[in-house]
Amino acid sequence: MAGEYGLKRHFNADAARLIGDRIRVVHPQFDVDSYAAEVASRMPGKELKDRVLVLAEGLRTRLPADYAEAVPILLAILGDELAEGEGMFNSSWFLMPVARFVEEYGLDHPGLSLDAIEEITKRHTGEYAIRPYLEQHYALSMERVARWALSPSHNVRRLASEGIRPRLPWARTLTVFVKDPRPVLEILEPLRSDPSGYVRKSVANNLNDISKDAPDLALATALRWLEESPTPETGWIVKHGLRTLVKKGDQQALAILGATGGEHVRVPRLTITPRSVTLGETLLIGFDIENTDDRAHSIAVDYVVHHVRKNGRSIPKVFKLTTLELGPGERRSLEKTHAIKEVQTRRYYAGEHTVDIQVNGLVQATGRFDLHT
Incomplete structure (x- = not known):
């Protein structure tokens, strides 16, 4: 299911029935048939993000009008937390519209929504849903992200990094971090030698994002991390986090990675x-x-x-x-x-x-x- 095209074709009337059947278990009045019919009628010609939005909009009109009542219903269908190595687009791909629901409709309830994003990311991901909260509720969101970076859940720690990537693919650019990535690096500090490969990959991608806009800061951070945390985990993060600079032939990045002569x-x-x-x-x-x-x-x-x-x-x-x-x-x-x-x-x-x-x-x-x- 990798890639936007491979993923988008799964978001159709069958996905609506999959989501709707789960909701009806905890909210019996949910109309699964009308939900599936609406989704089928609106999907032709739409790409991935618009397909997911159609499913989220269908949920909004069929769940309680009070957002605070609707969210617990959606959280009740999430299932068990994903273990290390379980891909979010494998068993739990259908939860993308649930995350989009929180992204689109929860900005007036930031505390409740951030709680929901934390639970969603344990089974899917909250990396896209959190971005409007960072823009509109910056202080509260960054406080929560800092707490997530210390979570015992590898999925939540990964969100602490992935959700604040300045240039996350398929997502809006966080210009505040493009201009000044130092708050991002503060969040990454406790993750620079994380035991989870899922987290380490995100940290490396985040450092790589930063290297595109603030190469000197990324290089200084990488060098310091290697000096302060001389572990294989940190070494892996730095190697992959400097890959864009290496491809550009940046001699300092190459030297940091031990390439000489x-x-x-x-x-x-x-x-x-x-x-x-x-x-x-x-x-x-x-x-x-x-x-x-x-x-x-x-x-x-x-x-x-x-x-x-x-x-x-x-x-x-x-x-x-x-x-x-x-x-x-x-x-x-x-x-x-x-x-x-x-x-x-x-x-x-x-x-x-x-x-x-x-x-x-x-x-x-x-x-x-x-x-x-």
Whole structure:
């Protein structure tokens, strides 16, 4: 069910019946048939977020008009808390309209709504629902988020990070944190070595968001975290949290991660075969990499495909390849296959495409292939 398209098709009349049947157990007067019929009539042509809103609007007109009476009914259908490793879009995907209900209709009841978001996130997620509360009830929401960061529930701790990400995908940008991410970093402090992989991934993504707008602050924070919390968990967070800066070739980020000596590494051979491809085929990128220094170096090797756009210009996309240690004078041969196929976020256009081999952020060799569509 990954991806917006794969997810959106599940929000239909069947989803309305799934939600409605659960509600009717605790609120017998809920009209499941009319709910499903309304949803079916309103869904054609709508994308994911609008589909979820249709389901939330149908709940609003069929539950008690008093929000304080409606919310406990919805909380009663949530089920058990998700264990570590249980994806929120697997067993509990249908709760997205419940979270949207709180997001849309609860702003006049911030305390009650934040309580509800905490319960929802244990079974699904509250990362989208909390964002208007941060905008309209900042102090109260941030106080609650700080408490969530210390929760015994890994799902709630994850929300403390994910809900305040400045640039959360599929969500509105939190400009207050784009301008000043320091309050976000304060929340992340107790999570910088969290035992939960679910939480750590969110913290890393949050740090990566911050690095796009405040790179110096993100780098200083990463360095301090590594010094104060020299654990494998913190190391993982920092590595993934600096990935955008690494892809850009930021030398300080690379140094923090232990990559050194890029200027001493050269790529004496690069071949891209076949030289001409059509959509759906696969390239083989082969190259040699050599350390010309008399000292060993840890290096990060990426490759960059400059995708031709409709207007003829090219946009680079960095692909992680490997990290390795090269001894003094050592030379290695590396290969990578690269499929030329369209994905949801990328369309291909005919033309000459450039491929760079990038070592510690420095371009060391360039090749080309022609794409025919």
